[in-house]
Amino acid sequence: MVKGVSFALGRGETLGIVGESGSGKSTLARIALSLETPDSGEVRFFGQPWTGAAPAEQRRIRWRLSVVYQDPLSSFDPRWRVSRILADAIALGDPANAGRVRDRAVELLEAVGLGAQHLDQWPLRMSGGQRQRVAIARAIATNPDAIVLDEAVSALDVSVQAQILDLLSDLQEQLGVSYLLISHDLGVIHHMSDRVLVMQDGNAVEQGTADEVFYNPRHAYTQRLLECLPRLEYAKLRTAASSR
Amino acid sequence: MTMLADRLAENGEGAAAASNLLDVRGLNVWFAGDDGEPRHVVKGVDIELRSGQCVALVGESGSGKSVTARALVGLAGEGARVAADTLQFKGETLLGRSDYWWARLRGAKVGFILQDALVSLDPLRPVGKEIEEALWLHGWGTRTSRREKALRTLGEVGVPEPELRARQRPGELSGGLRQRALIASAIALHPAIVIADEPTTALDVTVQAQVLGVLKQMLARGTSVILISHDFAVVSKLADVILVMRGGSIVEAGPTATVLARPQHRYTQQLIDAIPSEHTKGTRLSADDRPSARRLFPSSRERTA
Numbered sequence: 001m002v003k004g005v006s007f008a009l010g011r012g013e014t015l016g017i018v019g020e021s022g023s024g025k026s027t028l029a030r031i032a033l034s035l036e037t038p039d040s041g042e043v044r045f046f047g048q049p050w051t052g053a054a055p056a057e058q059r060r061i062r063w064r065l066s067v068v069y070q071d072p073l074s075s076f077d078p079r080w081r082v083s084r085i086l087a088d089a090i091a092l093g094d095p096a097n098a099g100r101v102r103d104r105a106v107e108l109l110e111a112v113g114l115g116a117q118h119l120d121q122w123p124l125r126m127s128g129g130q131r132q133r134v135a136i137a138r139a140i141a142t143n144p145d146a147i148v149l150d151e152a153v154s155a156l157d158v159s160v161q162a163q164i165l166d167l168l169s170d171l172q173e174q175l176g177v178s179y180l181l182i183s184h185d186l187g188v189i190h191h192m193s194d195r196v197l198v199m200q201d202g203n204a205v206e207q208g209t210a211d212e213v214f215y216n217p218r219h220a221y222t223q224r225l226l227e228c229l230p231r232l233e234y235a236k237l238r239t240a241a242s243s244r
Numbered sequence: 245m246t247m248l249a250d251r252l253a254e255n256g257e258g259a260a261a262a263s264n265l266l267d268v269r270g271l272n273v274w275f276a277g278d279d280g281e282p283r284h285v286v287k288g289v290d291i292e293l294r295s296g297q298c299v300a301l302v303g304e305s306g307s308g309k310s311v312t313a314r315a316l317v318g319l320a321g322e323g324a325r326v327a328a329d330t331l332q333f334k335g336e337t338l339l340g341r342s343d344y345w346w347a348r349l350r351g352a353k354v355g356f357i358l359q360d361a362l363v364s365l366d367p368l369r370p371v372g373k374e375i376e377e378a379l380w381l382h383g384w385g386t387r388t389s390r391r392e393k394a395l396r397t398l399g400e401v402g403v404p405e406p407e408l409r410a411r412q413r414p415g416e417l418s419g420g421l422r423q424r425a426l427i428a429s430a431i432a433l434h435p436a437i438v439i440a441d442e443p444t445t446a447l448d449v450t451v452q453a454q455v456l457g458v459l460k461q462m463l464a465r466g467t468s469v470i471l472i473s474h475d476f477a478v479v480s481k482l483a484d485v486i487l488v489m490r491g492g493s494i495v496e497a498g499p500t501a502t503v504l505a506r507p508q509h510r511y512t513q514q515l516i517d518a519i520p521s522e523h524t525k526g527t528r529l530s531a532d533d534r535p536s537a538r539r540l541f542p543s544s545r546e547r548t549a
Binding site: 159160165184185190 | 304305418419448449450451452453456474475476477478480481514515517518519520521522524525528529530
């Protein structure tokens with residue numbers, strides 16, 4: 001599935017992972033989250049062994065890594081209201097804080113552009129954008145050091161996607177959190193990422209800064225991927241429009 | 245046809261109207277609301293579609309673009325009320341038609357492609373049979389000729405090894421093959437119009453490029469396409485005309501290049517600005533004036549690593 005891939009994620013940095021379905025990008029994320037164990041190799045978290053660490057040790061540091069998926073409904077318990085979803089995550093990050101869970105939940109909701117009025121709502125009844133905001137509130141509830149964003153904006157339409165991407169940029173600036181950003185949308189990847197890793201058939205075929213990879217792709221696969229990208233060619237459009 | 249003749253006599257715009265495959269003037273759709281009050285979801289929409297032309301309906305979720313497209317094929321939905329000053333396909337009115345009449349029209353003259361082929365295709369039926377059934381429903385050909393036609397259509401939309409693929413069920417196919425199988429079943433009878441609702445949204449960029457290629461070929465062969473999408477990049481590759489919808493109304497309409505390069509409406513500009521790309525790095529994408537997280541989120545790095 002994934003072969004000989006190496007990468008590092010720095011503090012406050014966004015690493016974009018691109019590739020087609022089946023290229024292994026989500027497997028990579030699951031390994032980073034230690035939901036899957038690699039056959040060989042290792043993941044270190046703050047220099048400490050992470051995959052293969054004892055379960056107790058993993059539990060001790062798991063709160064420092066969180067995740068937002070494409071469809072938060074699949075990761076929310078449908079019987080839980082927003083307040084309980086957040087309370088659960090808050091307790092995971094800081095059990096001692098249980099006394100002021102409600103205040104903290106409101107603080108989190110406000111941080112993602114929602115508010116106290118959403119505490120009693122059911123995720124099922126919320127819009128896609130609102131649901132993704134709740135998922136992000138949950139992801140930051142533990143003050144994580146890194147968040148895996150696995151196609152987190154893929155299901156949203158362009159206006160809502162823009163709001164969520166802006167929110168993620170704001171949160172990164174405010175919290176210093178790192179993002180492992182997985183997306184098949186090259187526009188999203190370029191907009192958000194400091195560095196980019198290109199995956200094909202389980203191999204990392206190219207790695208570099210976003211500008212290096214996008215403006216000067218060295219690997220044939222990256223070049224092909226970029227050629228497939230439908231773009232808005234403003235220059236061409238302007239010429240066409242003025243000749244009318 | 246009498247209706248058309250009357251209208252032409254009235255308006256004296258015979259030539260223009262006659263060359264339109266689809267003529268929509270003042271389309272309105274209402275749904276029954278939860279509180280009994282009808283909800284007005286499509287408000288006075290005009291669409292003109294000529295042969296081989298692609299018209300794109302662009303807007304965010306809830307803008308009414310899908311309902312508009314569905315109303316054109318009699319699928320506005322349960323409890324929907326559809327009214328229009330003019331709603332004509334090849335000069336024949338589409339208003340007040342029976343379900344049977346619509347069933348004859350759909351598939352044969354108008355094809356429909358939805359976003360997610362996994363939902364639209366029967367999971368238990370091999371994709372070849374799906375296409376054969378579409379042909380059978382319209383009384384097309386014999387068992388043998390339908391089978392040949394299904395294979396040929398799969399080939400036309402770029403499905404490699406059609407004989408093998410025709411025997412497979414949707415779940416056994418990749419996303420791109422599934423979407424192409426769905427397109428094949430929509431165009432097998434060479435409909436004059438294909439309505440494509442977010443046909444590439446769920447697909448990877450390489451697969452998206454393939455599906456765009458298939459749609460382009462269809463246009464080149466003279467099929468007209470109504471494309472519903474929130475992706476301006478995709479729209480810019482296919483559409484001749486863009487209609488930007490918001491809150492059930494068209495807020496801007498014009499040739500694709502003009503609308504994209506010189507949008508007149510603030511909302512169109514917002515939609516274009518919202519597209520992330522290599523040019524937007526470090527900028528804000530949304531016109532969202534919600535208080536930013538920066539101000540609201542108190543210093544929270546109490547616990548350091």
